[in-house]
Ligand SMILES: Cc1ncc(C[n+]2csc(CCOP(=O)(O)OP(=O)(O)O)c2C)c(N)n1
């Protein structure tokens with residue numbers, strides 16, 4: 001059926017076959033998924049040209065539900081699989097969805113190197129500040145002092161700032177929002193996909209079942225209100241900053257590689273000229 | 279030509295389109311040649327941040343339709359294990375070259391060894407089929423690399439080329455490398471609605487569609503149904519598992535390759551492979567000169583194991599001597615298959631040095 005005749009959610013989701021989802025009631029991952037779909041819809045992308053690749057975790061289950069070329073890989077490694085696919089199929093839009101543990105604990109090395117390399121991938125990190133799927137252990141983004149199943153006396157590991165990490169490592173585009181700000185998810189995902197280079201969109205998202213219950217003593221609604229009240233689109237003291245934090249033009253890895261191919265094939269002189277003028 | 283160079287030539291001859299690298303001795307030459315040659319052919323070379331990533335990228339590229347490989351040695355091979363299992367489960371073709379060095383741990387980076395024989399079979403968790411090939415000469419480095427790609431494409435499976443430092447760094451004259459037949463994976467031809475990447479009713483190996491070409495499907499390391507979606511249903515898991523094993527075990531004639539030398543009248547049969555088989559052949563020739571009836575069974579395919587051949591030889595020979603550069607990993611397998619019918623002796627070395635023909639001669643004479 002043509003895209004125009006169907007609501008985008010229905011068109012882009014494997015809605016007939018694969019629902020309900022595995023996610024708990026009140027979980028924020030579904031909101032992020034909705035934002036991603038609407039972002040893709042904004043760009044009018046065809047389903048065939050999009051790939052969604054994930055690692056392991058609650059967020060890692062997202063590719064099952066979207067009607068793209070989808071791949072659920074090993075824990076932490078999604079960006080590395082995506083790197084191979086993107087280089088093999090440069091025309092595809094490759095989205096990588098990861099939990100915070102997936103992206104910056106076990107996958108931290110791949111994350112910084114993907115940013116450094118600046119291959120044209122769109123990484124969407126659902127940051128619920130916990131290991132959801134394994135039942136609420138502290139993750140690299142759990143705040144200091146929070147309780148977790150294996151931090152019964154409070155977390156003493158300093159949390160990562162995912163966006164700061166991405167910026168320092170060289171990502172071309174970095175944005176942060178929350179599950180409360182669904183329209184921002186859609187906008188940032190669309191911009192991230194459009195951006196030529198490595199794009200990171202961090203979405204703070206509630207895990208009411210573990211992080212909410214153990215660390216915050218909050219339910220899903222309270223957590224969403226927390227995101228509303230404690231984040232800001234401007235840099236304000238005491239508030240988590242939302243918005244596009246980095247948007248810069250850096251030569252993209254695929255383009256660089258294609259220049260290498262041209263050089264190796266003996267078009268060295270002509271390409272070097274073009275490279276200098278740009 | 280050097281063994282590692284011949285491996286690289288084999289990969290190019292097989293039509294490699296993607297190489298994911300991470301440096302390690304004694305496999306580095308392969309990556310160096312790939313970095314030079316792949317761009318010239320429009321292929322992709324990338325050095326990743328570690329071996330976990332290099333194999334992950336290889337699998338991703340293969341799903342994009344490129345023949346893909348990586349090369350490593352002991353420590354890197356250990357890091358690759360989880361993703362080898364992923365490729366086996368998801369049935370994505372790829373070639374993993376392990377130029378073995380002495381281990382465990384960092385071991386002896388420039389010392390030849392064959393200590394990864396069991397790891398190559400069982401290194402990743404869970405029951406899974408695998409194909410492992412072991413070259414003994416420079417020309418075989420070339421031929422078996424082509425074969426590794428062919429088998430991986432034909433059976434949609436990871437294939438491990440288990441070379442060793444002795445063979446990888448050895449130089450031999452090979453003349454002009456022959457053009458060998460090249461197999462490409464079966465492509466999906468049905469309309470997208472009818473495409474099932476894991477359809478157990480399509481024989482042992484259902485066709486694999488490239489991502490991005492109109493066949494949208496799901497790939498996961500979870501147990502999956504014929505569409506690729508996760509399943510916990512026993513009636514879907516069992517036939518898939520059966521097919522996964524049957525595609526290898528049901529095609530042993532095609533996959534298992536051995537070479538027999540002078541076994542017809544042999545009382546003692548040496549069983550060896552890879553670099554160690556060269557010492558075994560040397561000892562065999564010496565023994566033959568002295569009139570001792572010795573033969574050699576050389577395994578080119580390590581896994582699946584050449585059980586039928588070993589069993590039939592055990593009915594004809596008086597004794598086996600397994601020659602290998604480890605503490606007896608294949609010896610165990612030979613003993614399992616021989617099941618006590620004839621004695622299985624062994625010559626092992628695992629200190630990062632080549633096996634001299636001398637201790638093999640001694641073992642032959644002690645018969
Ligand atoms: C190599 C490996 N180690 C551990 C696990 C177990 N495991 C499954 S999900 C998960 C963490 C998930 O947390 P996160 O990545 O933050 O995603 P979430 O579930 O919160 O979305 C872990 C550790 C695994 N599957 N693989």
Ligand code: SF4
Nearest residue numbers: 023024027058132207
């Ligand atoms: S455990 Fe937490 S993150 Fe996972 S589905 Fe449930 S609410 Fe969502």
